[in-house]
Amino acid sequence: MLLEAACKMRTPDEIQQAVDAGVRIIGENYVQEAEEAYSKVKGDIRWHFIGHLQRNKVIRAVKVFDLIESLDSLALAKELNKQCAKTGKVMECMIEVNSGREKNKFGVLPEDVESLADKVKSFKNIKVVGLMTMGPANTAAEDLRPYFRITREIFDELKKKVIPNCEMKYLSMGMSDSYKAAVEEGANIVRIGTSIFGPRG
Ligand SMILES: *Cc1c(COP(=O)(O)O)cnc(C)c1O
Numbered sequence: 001m002l003l004e005a006a007c008k009m010r011t012p013d014e015i016q017q018a019v020d021a022g023v024r025i026i027g028e029n030y031v032q033e034a035e036e037a038y039s040k041v042k043g044d045i046r047w048h049f050i051g052h053l054q055r056n057k058v059i060r061a062v063k064v065f066d067l068i069e070s071l072d073s074l075a076l077a078k079e080l081n082k083q084c085a086k087t088g089k090v091m092e093c094m095i096e097v098n099s100g101r102e103k104n105k106f107g108v109l110p111e112d113v114e115s116l117a118d119k120v121k122s123f124k125n126i127k128v129v130g131l132m133t134m135g136p137a138n139t140a141a142e143d144l145r146p147y148f149r150i151t152r153e154i155f156d157e158l159k160k161k162v163i164p165n166c167e168m169k170y171l172s173m174g175m176s177d178s179y180k181a182a183v184e185e186g187a188n189i190v191r192i193g194t195s196i197f198g199p200r201g
Contacts, residue, residue: 001183004048006175006193008033009200012040018196019043027191031057031064038064050132050191052106055079067092069132069172072106077120084125092129094170097154099147100136107133113154114161121165128163130170130189131155141178148173148185155186 004025005018015026015037024044028034029051038047046066053061053070058079061068071077071093084091095116098107108116117128131154135147151173159168174182176195183190194200 002170002189004050004172004189004191005196006050006191007037007197008051008193010037010193010197012037014197015041016043019045023196025189027069028065031060034064035060058083062087062089062091065091067094067129069094070096070106071116071126071128072096072098072108074116074119077116077123077126081120081123081125089125091126093126094130094132094172095128097131097133097151099133099151102136105134110150110154114158114163117158117163117166121163123165126165128166130168130172131158132170132172134175135173135178141181144178145181145185148182148187152186 002025004027005023006027007015008029019041025046025048027048027050047064049061049065049068050070053076055076062083068091080091095113096107097113098105098109101109120126131151133147133151135144155168155171170189171187172189173187174190176192179190
């Protein structure tokens with residue numbers, strides 16, 4: 001079980017305190033905010049991107065992040081692969097699943113996850129290492145279980161399929177209010193903001 005600190009709107013000082021207390025994974029939603037934290041926060045840490053990554057921010061993102069949890073389109077995969085190829089980096093990615101099938105949410109619909117994994121299997125500079133999902137906002141933890149479960153089912157299916165360059169290692173689900181249900185449904189990374197740092201601004 002891995003704990004990721006979701007650090008949006010936190011200062012580098014706050015993040016450093018979390019790292020000093022033992023946090024080893026930093027989750028950032030915004031490239032600009034991450035760049036500032038990256039230049040200041042020190043420690044044995046890994047940087048995960050958990051927001052929506054615009055293609056025009058990819059060049060900057062590949063300098064900071066060790067893992068992109070929110071791979072949500074083939075176009076983004078192509079751009080990540082292209083920019084990482086320039087330095088020989090292999091970017092670990094998780095496919096973001098739009099498990100709630102929400103119109104205004106980024107992420108890949110459940111039935112399209114395998115097809116995206118299949119399309120990126122020949123990309124040399126990205127590697128799919130798992131799935132991430134949020135589920136619908138403002139939903140009670142118990143009511144998020146179906147969304148966690150469907151993501152878990154895709155995770156298990158893809159594990160069986162043995163797609164090249166696609167290893168189902170991480171299942172990132174659950175936030176402050178929902179992590180217990182998420183872990184019971186199979187999450188092995190939880191993304192916690194409020195319960196680590198307190199309410200946001
Ligand atoms: C903000 C955020 C979290 C953490 O939310 P909390 O409710 O503060 O724990 C987790 N994942 C993502 C993608 C986020 O944007």
